[in-house]
Amino acid sequence: MAEGKKNTEKVVAVNGNMITIEFSDRVMQNEVAFAKVGGSNDVKLKSEVIRVRGNRADLQVFESTNGLKVGDEVEFTGELLSVELGPGLLTQVYDGLQNPLPLLAEKSGFFLQRGVYLRALDRETKWAFTPIAKVGDKVRPGDRIGSVPEGVVTHYIMVPFAWKGEWTLESVAPAGEYTVDEIMAVAVSDQGEKRNITMTQQWPVKIPISDYAEKLLPEKTLVTQQRTIDTFFPVAVGGTFCTPGPFGAGKTVLQHAISRYAEADVVIIAACGERAGEVVEILREFPELEDPRTGQPLINRSIIICNTSSMPVAAREASVYTAVTLAEYYRQMGLNTLLLADSTSRWAQALREMSGRLEEIPGEEAFPAYLESLIAGFYERAGLVRLRTGEIGSVTIGGAVSPAGGNFEEPVTQATLKVVGAFLGLSRERSDARRYPAIHPLDSWSKYKSVVDAKEVEFARGILRQGAEVNQMMKVIGEEGTSLADFIVYLKSEFLDYVYLQQNTFDNIDGASSAERQRYMFDRIYKVLTGSFSLPDKDTARSYFLNLRQMFMDLNYLAMDSREFKEQEAAIEAKIAERSTVNA
Amino acid sequence: MRKVYHKIIHIAGNVITVEADDVSYNELAEVTSARGVSLAQVIRLADGKVSLQVFAGSRGISTGDQVRFLGREMQVSSSEALLGRVFTGRGTPRDGRPEVTSDMVDIGGPSVNPAKRIIPRNMIRTNIPMIDVFNTLVESQKLPIFSIAGEPYNELLARIALQAEVDVIVLGGMGLKYDDYLKFKNTLDEQGALSRTVMFIHTAADPTVECLMVPDMSLAVAEQFALEGKRVLALLTDMTNFADALKEIAITMEQIPATRGYPGDLYSQLASRYEKAVDFDSAGSITILAVTTMPGDDVTHPVPDNTGYITEGQFYLRHGRIEPFGSLSRLKQQVNGKTRPDHRAIMDSMIRLYSDYRSTLEKQSMGFQMSAWDKKLLKYGKLFEKNMMDLSVNISLEDALDLGWKILADCFDRNEVGIKTDLVEQYWPEAKK
Missing domain, CATH: 2.40.10.170 (Thrombin, subunit H)
Structure with a gap:
């Protein structure tokens, strides 16, 4: 890397958010540069080199290019697109380039004024530093110098990942209160080079942080407190999943529910090219909501990367990388991080727009040919790892996909399905029938471990499958042509759907179902599913199951340790005993 | 010079x-x-x-x-003098009165900082039960009406505009038929709303490029009024014509088309307009109601499809009625918890039962015997369509909820409607208890 290099070149063409420059010195792929609008220093637009041809380079500009002229100057920085890592990231709201949005609002008001770039971390806050390393210690990149408490987590100050080789600590700051820019340690290399370690470091977003001993197989379930997910289509700690669905099927509501209730240490929400209103909900609600596991506001474990649909497209492309880099950084502290990206299709569209401007030969639906490898590369940054300290850390990635026309055959969905471990497909039929969450119970799949017994889950899915078949059949041969036994299977599948698969996100109790509660409830429901009942005709059967359904639904709205819960349970027992033909 | x-x-x-x-x-x-x-x-x-x-x-x-x-970008006036006036897509007067050139502002300005937005919290009452009860419209929402040519979408738009309590209405017409434009103008005039309306009208006979300007001109004006604390309702009809104009320019510029000839940035282009809908922290708001006609009634067509991913729901207008399936107001949860305790329960259970009614209709049409339950559903479906879905129904939200309970009680027993027992206790009509 040519550090300190700062050459200046000139614009020769402007096409939307892409500019072409002619250079005399040298440029680096993905190097960051600033285009000066009208040649002045007042408005400088951040941009990134995306292609070099001969003595010309194409740059994507992260802002509106209005007002740029042929001949305007472009300043190169000699650095890749990077983020700043350090204490104070949690609770922040950034745009795709790690600009803190609330600070930006203080500075420039209602609108996102272009060319304003602020530091990502607060420079004034003092952090209580406790040293871990001692003077004379030999350290490598990623080794811990000390720690500071940051909200719910212990934030380790590490030797910058970008450094190479072994260093000897010449000094380490004593315990005390420091700002992020103060020097925490001084290190000397074998060649005698001396460098300072502060609380912050830079890392290029498009390169994974790979400072760990080994990658492990994700086995433990990441409890999201959503019954359909944890029981039927579980997600693993360090695994990947995707939630494709047509618009209006409830992707975002589901992602929000997961972001609230998932049992992860740090949650990073990347609102990528979606509605600003949805982010505002998170921004305003998370500081108010309490995380039951820590007793602190939810925002204390969250970072929000917000590059909504009307914000510049190129920054949208950067935002998912910014988000995953932050997730990897907290993983290095032995934490379980969860990244929720909504939606990866918008990121893919940003790639497509740029590819079109570059006049590359288009692949399917004009997406670039390298789409698949980029998607795979992104999801591969998830994983469960054993750090060099022996601790376990993880990055779990969940991506929403917004397929054009709700058709899962399109390139982004297909490329995603190839690389994820769980597929939670949302369906239009279910959302039209108000059966939320609209995760399709037959089409979806997961390779991870459920919170309840696998055999019982398989049996329950069997009931759902048979129920769907009977339902199809009934449409052809009518209810009167269906046998009573088949009809009861259908009623059981509907019962399971209503009282277990469907969950009311907007209810305080039903919205979050702990693993323990899921096991308990599933056990009760399993008994109904496997039970046999004396039901003489279809009308009696229907009304009996409607009754049961109502009683179980009421139970779902009651706190498990409440007296009402026990009473309702007893009532259900009695109801089951009424018709049950098996002596328990 | x-x-x-x-x-x-x-x-x-x-x-x-x-x-x-x-x-x-x-x-x-x-x-x-x-x-x-x-x-x-x-x-x-x-x-x-x-x-x-x-x-x-x-x-x-x-x-x-x-x-x-000219050394400047496209601009539009933001003065109060715009009220009651009609302009073309490029901002010249269409009503024969003098030009307005004071307080010029650039159009297509930057996006609102999400940190400066607030959570929408005010319901916009329309007195249409299919909207108020089932898909409540909320101040600062962006919502398109998906429809096919021939449906009364412009009438619906005008009716909502007149009944909604807003300070300023900005109408952006794209590819409007001239008589549609006159109808709009006359309706607003008759109801005395013209004096709080600004219109940017591109008719089908005007040059295509002017069509591209209409949303930006309309929304720039809306934004200025909103910054002054006004509640603005922006009506955009028809956004499919806007998208077609984009396509035309993109193809001329030899851009590689993504789907069905539309440019790859169609999503971003539409989003940058719709995202102007906003509730400002300590200022006014912009609510956007748009019309998107679906070529061939195909919701997977790139224009309605991309729109659906951007907007906060959609109303399907079909056969002169707002369809309960597919229609959605994403922001309804922000307000329908504060109206009446039974609002959400009525909303969910009536739609669920209506969906069951539709499957029963299918069964019936195939000649199957109707069970006792099917008969109840058939009765319910007919009542629902007649008393709730019809666009001529003009009643307040509270009356509509009461009507909902009445319809349910007329058709079903208390434990068949799938509503939590305590709500049934409270609202089930007395005579049926």
Whole structure:
């Protein structure tokens, strides 16, 4: 890397958010540069080199290019697109380039004024530093110098990942209160080079942080407190999943529910090219909501990367990388991080727009040919790892996909399905029938471990499958042509759907179902599913199951340790005993 | 005085290319030809060549005509004097009255900082049960009406505009038939709403490029009023024409099309307009109601499809009724918890039962025997369609909820409606208890 290099070149063409420059010195792929609008220093637009041809380079500009002229100057920085890592990231709201949005609002008001770039971390806050390393210690990149408490987590100050080789600590700051820019340690290399370690470091977003001993197989379930997910289509700690669905099927509501209730240490929400209103909900609600596991506001474990649909497209492309880099950084502290990206299709569209401007030969639906490898590369940054300290850390990635026309055959969905471990497909039929969450119970799949017994889950899915078949059949041969036994299977599948698969996100109790509660409830429901009942005709059967359904639904709205819960349970027992033909 | 250029080297579609220097991206120019003077906008710079889209179209432009760059971008007035006025897509008066040139602001300004938005919290009452009860419209929402040609979407738009309590209405018409424009104007006039309305109208006969300007002009004006604390309702009809205009320019510029000829940035283009809908922290708000006609009634067509992913729900208008399936107001949860405790329960259970009714109808049409349950559903479905879905129903939310309970009680037993027992206790009509 040519550090300190700062050459200046000139614009020769402007096409939307892409500019072409002619250079005399040298440029680096993905190097960051600033285009000066009208040649002045007042408005400088951040941009990134995306292609070099001969003595010309194409740059994507992260802002509106209005007002740029042929001949305007472009300043190169000699650095890749990077983020700043350090204490104070949690609770922040950034745009795709790690600009803190609330600070930006203080500075420039209602609108996102272009060319304003602020530091990502607060420079004034003092952090209580406790040293871990001692003077004379030999350290490598990623080794811990000390720690500071940051909200719910212990934030380790590490030797910058970008450094190479072994260093000897010449000094380490004593315990005390420091700002992020103060020097925490001084290190000397074998060649005698001396460098300072502060609380912050830079890392290029498009390169994974790979400072760990080994990658492990994700086995433990990441409890999201959503019954359909944890029981039927579980997600693993360090695994990947995707939630494709047509618009209006409830992707975002589901992602929000997961972001609230998932049992992860740090949650990073990347609102990528979606509605600003949805982010505002998170921004305003998370500081108010309490995380039951820590007793602190939810925002204390969250970072929000917000590059909504009307914000510049190129920054949208950067935002998912910014988000995953932050997730990897907290993983290095032995934490379980969860990244929720909504939606990866918008990121893919940003790639497509740029590819079109570059006049590359288009692949399917004009997406670039390298789409698949980029998607795979992104999801591969998830994983469960054993750090060099022996601790376990993880990055779990969940991506929403917004397929054009709700058709899962399109390139982004297909490329995603190839690389994820769980597929939670949302369906239009279910959302039209108000059966939320609209995760399709037959089409979806997961390779991870459920919170309840696998055999019982398989049996329950069997009931759902048979129920769907009977339902199809009934449409052809009518209810009167269906046998009573088949009809009861259908009623059981509907019962399971209503009282277990469907969950009311907007209810305080039903919205979050702990693993323990899921096991308990599933056990009760399993008994109904496997039970046999004396039901003489279809009308009696229907009304009996409607009754049961109502009683179980009421139970779902009651706190498990409440007296009402026990009473309702007893009532259900009695109801089951009424018709049950098996002596328990 | 700015330089005048004479060397037009390329004319195709509505785009001309001229050799010029010291030109900014997105700048405006005046093209003077035998047909008169037209505005044009810079859409690409490449070395010494500048491509411009000509508002009046390129017909009649000769290679020797003059192009004068204005050194500014497209602007619109933001003064109160706009109220009650009608303009074209490029901002010239359509009503024969003088131009308004005070307080000019750039159009297509930057996006609102999400940190400056607040959670929408006010319901907009329309007295249409299919909206108020089932898909409540919320201040600062962006919502399209998905429809096919021939449906009364413009009438619906006008009715909502008149019944909604807002300070300013901005109407952006794109590719409007001239009589549709007159109808809009007359309806607003009759109800005395014209004096709080600003109109930017592009009719089907006007040049395509002007169609592209309409949303930006309308929303720039809406934004200025909202910043002054006004509650603004922006009506955009029909956004499919806007998308088609985008397609036309993109193809002329030889961009690689993504799906069905539309450019790859269709999503971003639509989003940057719809995202102007906002509830400002300590200022006014913009609510956007748009019409998106679906070619061939196909919701997977790129325009309605991309729109659905951007907007906060959609209303399907079909056979003169707002369809309960597919119609959705994403923001309804923000307000329908505060109206009446039974609002959500009525909303969910009535739709669920209506969906069951539809499957029963299918069964019936195939000649199957109807069970006792099916008969109940059939009765319910008919009542629901007649008393709730019909667009002529004009009742308040509270009356509509009471009506909902009445319909349920007329058709079902208490434990068949799938509503939590305590709500049933409270609201089930007395006579049926």
